[in-house]
Amino acid sequence: MNHLNTITVSRRSSFEERQAALHQIYRQVLERQPYCYERKCLAAIEKDFLNDKIGVRRFLKELGHSNIYLNVFYFNASNLKFIEWCFKHFMGRAPLHQTEVQTSCDLLMKKGATALITAILDSEEYRKVFGCFTVPYPRQLQRYESPKAYWESHVLNHEYVGQRGHVVPTIYWHELGLNCDAGVCRHPEADEILDPPVSEAGEQLQEELLEMLRSMDVNQARKVVASLSPQQKAALRRAISA
Structure with missing residues (x-):
């Protein structure tokens, strides 16, 4: 420790x-x-x-x-x-x-x-x-169950509250393809390709996806994230980054 x-x-x-x-x-x-x-x-x-x-x-x-x-x-x-x-x-x-x-x-x-x-x-x-x-203080364990477990603790203990939102925890970043190392969650291609304007229907989809994750337990949320289409993941990424 x-x-x-x-x-x-x-x-x-x-x-x-x-x-x-x-x-x-x-x-x-x-x-x-x-x-x-x-x-x-x-x-x-x-x-x-x-x-x-x-x-x-x-x-x-x-x-x-x-x-x-x-x-x-x-x-x-x-x-x-x-x-x-x-x-x-x-x-x-x-x-x-x-x-x-x-x-x-x-x-x-x-x-x-x-x-x-x-x-x-x-x-x-x-x-x-x-x-x-x-x-209590930020700890570094002698053993972790996986490299991902080490990475999650390291990143979490070095972020500020709200820095990466209030909805999606670090355990889902990789499943959404997000890069949050700079303090703002963005897709790796965001700097190369500008996102198109979000329509009213797109904004509603973002809100529905966020609300869905808020209300589900962990197993349900993991299944939902894994089953999202590329368009839905893109909408969720925009909502998290907003």
């Missing part, structure tokens, strides 16, 4: 050390520091954390369950993208394989967003890696 940027607090940690840990938590989970009005909503749990009444894991659970986190990462995102973000923020990696994605998707659809976050924070892997007092 990569333990660079590891921050751990304990009963002996000073107020200043806890402030530094709090700053790092927001950087990892929100990918920014809270706005002024958000700090007011978080004031109670911030105070408990800084006064050593709760540890890192408890603070993470409260933050993840808050509307501040859910408004940014859940309510305006597809289920699959939200799952990907949860693993990034709380586990420091991307989902390892489709089984993990499917299990998370089932939990999310049956019990909701807060249940998924709780399951991650209560998992054996989380306890072994971070315990109750270490702030």
